Amino acid sequence: MAATSDKIMNRTQDGFVHHASSGLKSGLNTTATITSSTVVANTHFDVIIIGAGFTGLMAARELSLQNRKVLLVEARDRIGGRTFTTEFENEKYEMGGTWIHWSQPHVWTEVTRYGLSIVESxxxxxxxxxxxxxxxxxxxxxxxxxxxxxxxxxxxxxxxxxxxxxxxxxxxxxxxxxxxxxxxxxxxxxxxxxxxxxxxxxxxxxxxxxxxxxxxxxxxxxxxxxxxxxxxxxxxxxxxxxxxxxxxxRYKISEGTTALAQAIFNDCHNVQLLLSTPVVSVSRKDDNNITIRTQNGQLYSGRTTIITIPLNTLHKTEFIPPLKSEKQRVINERQCRGGxxxxxxxxxxxxxxxxxxxxxxxxxxxxxxxxxxxxxxxxxxxxxxxxxxxxxxxxxxxxxxxxxxxxxxxxHDWRSDPLAGGTWGWYRPGQVTSNLLTLQENEPPLFFASSDTANGWRGFIDGALESGLTVVRHVEHYLNEQTE
Structure with missing residues (x-):
């Protein structure tokens, strides 16, 4: 996949600036806005990943290393999910997830891999x-x-x-x-x-x-x-x-979280990306055939799908046939909305x-x-x-x-954002023991992953990367079983 330039900065609809002298303006400049791919009609993918946050990006990269044909579908006009870096008047700002640490194993591996650095808040x-x-x-x-x-x-x-x-x-x-x-x-x-x-x-x-x-x-x-x-x-x-x-x-990525998202994306091969493409439904036809329907009526098919939609908005997606009743229950219950x-x-x-x-x-x-x-x-x-x-x-x-x-x-108002439904993940009383395992459970050929359901640094970039790595292992095992 062609590399994106660090110097090309387009505008996302996310975020705002309210300047004392010039008033309120919606949208922010960011390098996270990338040109979408042109998907050839009737292409059948190995994996369709819904969501191009860090979980989806990690899954896409790892699957591409296994020579899988991947479609990455994102509702926003940018990659990065609940994180993105913007620049305004020569200052760099993190709008979402920000802080990392060298003891967070998954994110620090990526910081090392791509030669990024950290700076102190x-x-x-x-x-x-x-x-x-x-x-x-x-x-x-x-x-x-x-x-x-x-x-x-x-x-x-x-x-x-x-x-x-x-x-x-x-x-x-x-x-x-x-x-x-x-x-x-x-x-x-x-x-x-x-x-x-x-x-x-x-x-x-x-x-x-x-x-x-x-x-x-x-x-x-x-x-x-x-x-x-x-x-x-x-x-x-x-x-x-x-x-x-x-x-x-205390510590954040000097180059910005978007620099890490771009680096992972640039390492994806045989991955096609669709931005500004909300998914409204996921249909399972059999154990080796799924179809997603987008908001504008487009259909895309594949052998499996990975759903990385944030927990607080996952209930908006229709699954045909419905998910198991217990899984749908905990999805509908959601988690703390954040501030x-x-x-x-x-x-x-x-x-x-x-x-x-x-x-x-x-x-x-x-x-x-x-x-x-x-x-x-x-x-x-x-x-x-x-x-x-x-x-x-x-x-x-x-x-x-x-x-x-x-x-x-x-x-950026994450709480009112219809694609996020809040900031980082935090469970209500009783939800860890009653909901977490159910949320992590896959229903092949449907697989689920998110920072909101990670085991370790849930709600952090590290948790998103952990979840992406974990789900790829399950997807690879399933795909290999289906071809035996």
Missing amino acids: KGATADRLSLLFDNGSRLKIASMSDLFTEVCEVMNKYSNVDGVQGRTIFPLPHDPFAAEEINQTYDKLSMQDRLDQISSTLSKEMYEFMDAYLSMNSQCRLSESGFIDHIRWWALGDYETFRLFDKTS SKFAVKLEEPIGKWCGYAPYPNPITIAFTDDEDGSIIIGFGMEDLIDIQDLNAVKLELNKFLPDIKIKYIIG
Whole structure:
């Protein structure tokens, strides 16, 4: 497949910029927009992959290495799924999935393979903190060095539900079923349940700090967020507070996540790509014959299909005949919807800084991202703030930083995005033990894969790559069996 140029930047319909001087404009420039292939009529593919996010891209590359004939079909006008990099006024921004770490095995393999590098989000290690308490009415300026010991103690206490820092629940962080019987007990807990269990041992300020941090992780009300997903993160973070911080929010790809997506795509051979092509139905005719129907009525056929559609929008796809009733049930149940992510460019830099505010503040966490502190990345919950409204965002950020002035806001509303239905994956109480295995189960010739159903770094780029690798193994086994 012909390489795409890093210098060619087209426009995607995703995202927006609201500039203080020129107003709101939809769409963003990105190199993730690639020219679609011309598919020859009546071509019968070995595998049709629905979705060109990192799961779909990984699956396409690996199948192409096995000389499979692959069609990659994507509803968006770009590759990358819930990630893409944009540039605006000589600044680079990540609109979706961003942070990686060298301990994340699948993504780091790809970073090494393609010679990419990492850069630090400076505010992730900021010592200067703005803390909002009492429903946003009281601002406290603090330093992380002063809070370091207490934050570690409280995180340890919160995670130590089994007396050994969660190790009996997740003894093997990449195997969520290694302690299945124990998991069933703790999977019933919400994150709010666990916070309530230790609340009597916390100061009011530390309770609200934990509320802010935990709410940002799940991007959902703590009462609706599964505690066991926190323990999964905790285990993947080596059961230690600041190692977890480093792995989830400190390092990103210097060249941009889109550079990684392009690199994987450029390694695909015998793969045809269709962008701006939503799939509305998948039909199984027999064990070796499927047909997909697109929104504009086009039909494409193949031996198998891999469905990588995000969990919160998978229910919109029609399967003929229907999927097994249990699988359809858990698809319809969905997961936490997530909240919002945005970036603001300030008129003047503020240095390394971070702010926390508990629910129901519209912004739960914000921090500077660049060297001088002129860019702030912010996260909010639910629909509590319209991230396209410059005045609304400025009003909320001024609660943390009263004197700042915003030059522009840039972002994408993943929660309202009909192709995403939210940000990253986080399960509700009870869903890991009741839903995850069912979601991972294939119904050949239909195969399912997504960052939302990965075993390890579920909800991260690493989890998407893991899921893509895993499903290819199953597809290859099935195709080989069918030809014997």
